[in-house]
Amino acid sequence: MGSPHASSVEAVGLVRRFDGTAALDRVSLRIPENSFYCLLGPSGCGKTTLLRLIAGLDTPDEGRVLIGGRDHTATPAHRRPTNLVFQSGALFPHMSVRDNIDFGLRSAGVRGPRARERVEESLELVAMGEFADRMPQTLSGGQRQRVAIARSLVKRPDVLLLDEPLSALDLSLQLHMRRELKRWQQETGTTFVCVTHNQAEAMEMADEIAVMRAGRIEQAAAPEHLYEAPATRFVADFIGENNVFTGLAADRGGARADHVFFPGVDADLVSALAVRPERIRLVDPGAPESAGTARVVTVGFTGRTLRIGLTNESGRELLAELPAGTRVQAGDTVGLAFDPDAVVRIPARDTEAAA
Amino acid sequence: MRARRAAAALIAPGTAYLVLVFASIIALLLSYSARTEQTAALVATLDWGTWRSVLGDGYTWSVVGTTLRLGVTVSVLTVLIAYPLAWCIHTVRRGWQAAALLFVVFSPILVSVVVRTYGWAMLLRDGGPLGPLFEGWLYHEPGVVIALVHVELPFAVFPILASIRSVPADLGEAAADLGAGPLRRFTRVLLPLTVPGVLSGAQLVFALTISAFATPALLGGGRVTVLAQTIYQNIQLLQWPTAAAQAVILLVLALLVLSVFGLAARLVGGGRVTR
Amino acid sequence: MTVLQRALRTCWLAACVVFITAPLLIVLVASVSTDHVLTGPPSGFTLRWLQEAVTYEPFRIGFVYSVQVAAVATAVALALGVPAAYVIARGGLPGTGVLRSLFVAPLSMPRVVTGFGFFVLYASVFPTAYGTVGGVALAHVLLLLPFVVALVGSGLANLDPSLEEAGRDLGASSSQVFLRVTLPQIRMPLAIAAVFAFLTSFDEVDTSVFLMPPGVTTLPVAIFLRLEQNQDPTTSAVSSLMIVGSLLLAGLTALALRRSGLFGAGGRLNRGART
Numbered sequence: 001m002g003s004p005h006a007s008s009v010e011a012v013g014l015v016r017r018f019d020g021t022a023a024l025d026r027v028s029l030r031i032p033e034n035s036f037y038c039l040l041g042p043s044g045c046g047k048t049t050l051l052r053l054i055a056g057l058d059t060p061d062e063g064r065v066l067i068g069g070r071d072h073t074a075t076p077a078h079r080r081p082t083n084l085v086f087q088s089g090a091l092f093p094h095m096s097v098r099d100n101i102d103f104g105l106r107s108a109g110v111r112g113p114r115a116r117e118r119v120e121e122s123l124e125l126v127a128m129g130e131f132a133d134r135m136p137q138t139l140s141g142g143q144r145q146r147v148a149i150a151r152s153l154v155k156r157p158d159v160l161l162l163d164e165p166l167s168a169l170d171l172s173l174q175l176h177m178r179r180e181l182k183r184w185q186q187e188t189g190t191t192f193v194c195v196t197h198n199q200a201e202a203m204e205m206a207d208e209i210a211v212m213r214a215g216r217i218e219q220a221a222a223p224e225h226l227y228e229a230p231a232t233r234f235v236a237d238f239i240g241e242n243n244v245f246t247g248l249a250a251d252r253g254g255a256r257a258d259h260v261f262f263p264g265v266d267a268d269l270v271s272a273l274a275v276r277p278e279r280i281r282l283v284d285p286g287a288p289e290s291a292g293t294a295r296v297v298t299v300g301f302t303g304r305t306l307r308i309g310l311t312n313e314s315g316r317e318l319l320a321e322l323p324a325g326t327r328v329q330a331g332d333t334v335g336l337a338f339d340p341d342a343v344v345r346i347p348a349r350d351t352e353a354a355a
Numbered sequence: 356m357r358a359r360r361a362a363a364a365l366i367a368p369g370t371a372y373l374v375l376v377f378a379s380i381i382a383l384l385l386s387y388s389a390r391t392e393q394t395a396a397l398v399a400t401l402d403w404g405t406w407r408s409v410l411g412d413g414y415t416w417s418v419v420g421t422t423l424r425l426g427v428t429v430s431v432l433t434v435l436i437a438y439p440l441a442w443c444i445h446t447v448r449r450g451w452q453a454a455a456l457l458f459v460v461f462s463p464i465l466v467s468v469v470v471r472t473y474g475w476a477m478l479l480r481d482g483g484p485l486g487p488l489f490e491g492w493l494y495h496e497p498g499v500v501i502a503l504v505h506v507e508l509p510f511a512v513f514p515i516l517a518s519i520r521s522v523p524a525d526l527g528e529a530a531a532d533l534g535a536g537p538l539r540r541f542t543r544v545l546l547p548l549t550v551p552g553v554l555s556g557a558q559l560v561f562a563l564t565i566s567a568f569a570t571p572a573l574l575g576g577g578r579v580t581v582l583a584q585t586i587y588q589n590i591q592l593l594q595w596p597t598a599a600a601q602a603v604i605l606l607v608l609a610l611l612v613l614s615v616f617g618l619a620a621r622l623v624g625g626g627r628v629t630r
Numbered sequence: 631m632t633v634l635q636r637a638l639r640t641c642w643l644a645a646c647v648v649f650i651t652a653p654l655l656i657v658l659v660a661s662v663s664t665d666h667v668l669t670g671p672p673s674g675f676t677l678r679w680l681q682e683a684v685t686y687e688p689f690r691i692g693f694v695y696s697v698q699v700a701a702v703a704t705a706v707a708l709a710l711g712v713p714a715a716y717v718i719a720r721g722g723l724p725g726t727g728v729l730r731s732l733f734v735a736p737l738s739m740p741r742v743v744t745g746f747g748f749f750v751l752y753a754s755v756f757p758t759a760y761g762t763v764g765g766v767a768l769a770h771v772l773l774l775l776p777f778v779v780a781l782v783g784s785g786l787a788n789l790d791p792s793l794e795e796a797g798r799d800l801g802a803s804s805s806q807v808f809l810r811v812t813l814p815q816i817r818m819p820l821a822i823a824a825v826f827a828f829l830t831s832f833d834e835v836d837t838s839v840f841l842m843p844p845g846v847t848t849l850p851v852a853i854f855l856r857l858e859q860n861q862d863p864t865t866s867a868v869s870s871l872m873i874v875g876s877l878l879l880a881g882l883t884a885l886a887l888r889r890s891g892l893f894g895a896g897g898r899l900n901r902g903a904r905t
Contacts (some may be wrong), residue, residue, distance in 0.1 A: 078801045087792075090792040094815055107801035107802040235770045358835070359723060368713075369733065373735070379751055379753060380744070384747060436649075440646045442745075459650055467852045467876075468836075470850075477657065477668060479654060482667060484668075566742055566836070580636050583836070586743075586746055595750065600740070
């Protein structure tokens with residue numbers, strides 16, 4: 001059921017205030033057509049507000065929403081080429097699965113065999129065919145979410161909006177549904193815009209992610225790019241696990257931050273430095289490659305790796321991830337080492353570094 | 356903006372009805388009570404004679420006294436019966452038993468007050484089943500009280516039951532675990548947390564009792580006279596201005612009672628369970 | 631719970647059940663007993679009183695009158711109250727708190743005052759409304775509105791607002807959303823409000839008694855006026871018909887609602903918080 005035209009979505013200078021405070025503060029964004037796009041951020045960052053503005057369930061105080069290049073800012077929800085999958089599913093409890101899915105078609109005046117065909121098609125897509133006559137209350141959380149997605153996809157929207165679609169499911173089901181969502185996006189060729197607070201979910205599903213904080217977009221890029229080159233400290237911290245070092249001061253041929261030496265770094269050009277846990281090596285404290293010393297506090301075994309909790313001289317807590325089998329135990333004093341290319345430089349323009 | 360206009364259009368008819376009715380009724384009551392002539396004219400000569408004679412008459416005050424006394428007696432008795440009843444209903448575990456109890460307690464609301472009052476007249480009258488036991492109750496205040504308690508009981512059980520249900524069960528268990536016996540658990544945990552329910556039950560009963568008409572009229576036997584009856588009687592006697600003045604007094608009493616209870620509820624509001 | 635506590639609870643519940651049902655039971659028994667005045671166990675069974683009751687002219691007229699008044703009053707109260715409850719529940723207007731207070735305000739007005747207020751209103755402004763179905767029903771609307779708004783409002787409050795948003799998002803217009811999404815889910819509170827409003831109006835005495843001449847009255851007012859004069863088995867018979875009718879209507883409504891599986895089904899199951 002390929003969508004006839006997947007559309008791009010553009011937000012231009014969107015502002016939305018609630019009781020005087022801006023939930024969205026001049027947000028501009030371009031979501032490419034036929035992509036899986038995630039809006040990622042902690043709760044209260046404005047991601048759901050942005051999604052509701054795109055859906056037309058709320059109107060912006062300033063700015064415009066363009067869908068497929070056309071201005072839809074004033075279009076009410078029921079006339080927009082978008083459909084929203086609600087966090088709760090919002091299945092109509094008084095209608096069967098089939099009637100729920102049929103609801104949008106009937107609203108659009110699609111009836112008879114053509115409607116039946118499309119309902120079946122979308123039930124098949126989400127593998128819920130055998131549940132067509134069940135009532136929503138008799139379904140599990142995962143099944144309800146599948147029906148909610150089918151109910152939206154049957155409308156063949158240009159853009160499918162998803163509001164925390166997996167947050168009500170247990171973890172193993174979430175992991176499975178991530179792949180399912182990705183597959184459905186590819187099969188339908190529809191633009192998916194998904195709101196989530198779960199960075200692992202966003203990283204796994206999205207072609208592109210906009211990381212949001214306090215009503216603004218911190219960085220919008222492909223997942224790999226966000227991981228390798230976070231533009232701000234917040235992104236460095238929020239995407240994956242990271243060791244962020246602050247309090248930079250110039251030191252012979254480099255910079256020193258939190259009692260760790262970074263050779264070749266100009267302290268004036270960066271506001272913070274980050275090293276991923278898996279890029280840290282533990283060496284002898286006296287070894288020449290040691291950039292600083294730390295004490296091992298905890299050692300946790302995860303299967304493939306050991307997660308080492310450390311405290312360094314400045315009292316800073318650090319995390320290192322080493323291959324299983326490394327000989328290390330709590331109480332050891334170790335040296336920290338990392339390759340120069342493991343150090344991510346967070347530019348000085350990030351004025352919010354102090355936060 | 357469009358949504359707001361639609362909302363205004365939806366609520367406008369009901370609002371218009373209420374505002375018009377309240378405004379015209381209150382204006383007319385005041386206007387009627389401030390005249391002495393017997394006329395249905397919209398406006399009449401302003402004359403405080405009616406108010407002077409109503410307020411200066413000892414009879415008015417004895418009727419107000421009876422009305423308030425009935426209100427206090429009936430509310431206290433009703434709450435005393437309703438609280439343990441609500442607690443018993445709350446502790447009944449089996450589903451059908453609880454459902455049956457709720458039906459028995461609440462279905463009388465659906466039966467006309469006149470019919471229920473008539474039932475009490477039959478129970479209490481000479482030669483009736485309870486006649487010997489309650490000799491002299493019918494057509495005297497106790498008969499009116501017992502019938503009013505019966506009529507108002509569901510209105511007290513409902514808020515008390517709701518407030519008992521809102522107290523988390525683990526609070527009582529925690530108190531027991533900390534060594535409190537049943538009495539202490541009741542006086543220190545359950546009762547303080549259900550005071551708002553008791554107050555709203557008592558408020559409802561008091562307000563309904565002081566405005567009750569049919570029950571005192573049928574069971575008072577002319578000996579128990581409340582404000583509501585005097586209004587009705589004065590209409591029969593074509594004393595509309597007097598009736599209007601008494602209606603104003605009754606309305607003021609009702610509002611006074613409601614606000615006193617409202618104030619009390621706000622004062623004890625701190626005892627609410629926050630979860 | 632100890633054995634003693636259990637025994638105490640059973641006793642209290644039994645005493646309350648007897649207290650609540652006794653006045654209704656005696657009316658039911660008296661209506662089919664051959665005794666003219668019931669003093670003990672009935673000495674025989676007869677349908678004579680019931681027959682007399684249904685043929686007695688004031689009761690027959692009263693029944694038709696009451697049904698007409700209750701039907702009109704319920705319809706108007708729903709027409710005014712449901713949209714108002716919707717607007718209040720959705721809070722789409724500034725001053726929602728004031729509107730809510732306005733719609734429950736009639737509860738604070740003693741029914742006798744309402745009755746007298748409408749009486750003077752009709753006497754001064756609309757003399758033709760006195761004693762008509764429309765005139766009585768218009769006054770009853772004031773009594774019914776708070777119940778309708780509260781019951782329908784609580785149904786709407788339990789409704790997940792994202793269901794309506796989902797309806798709009800799937801292409802339904804506002805009126806389609808109301809008819810296809812909102813209305814089906816508040817069927818239960820709506821039905822309860824309708825039945826409760828109908829019975830409240832049908833049973834009403836305190837307000838009605840001011841609004842009709844003694845000759846042609848609603849059924850409960852006819853019973854009231856007759857009881858003021860004397861008590862006889864015919865009154866018992868019509869009273870027991872009212873008891874049976876009210877409880878039957880309530881029971882049938884509960885049954886119909888249970889049939890349609892509306893108990894338990896609600897917005898509760900798939901509700902979630904928005905981040």
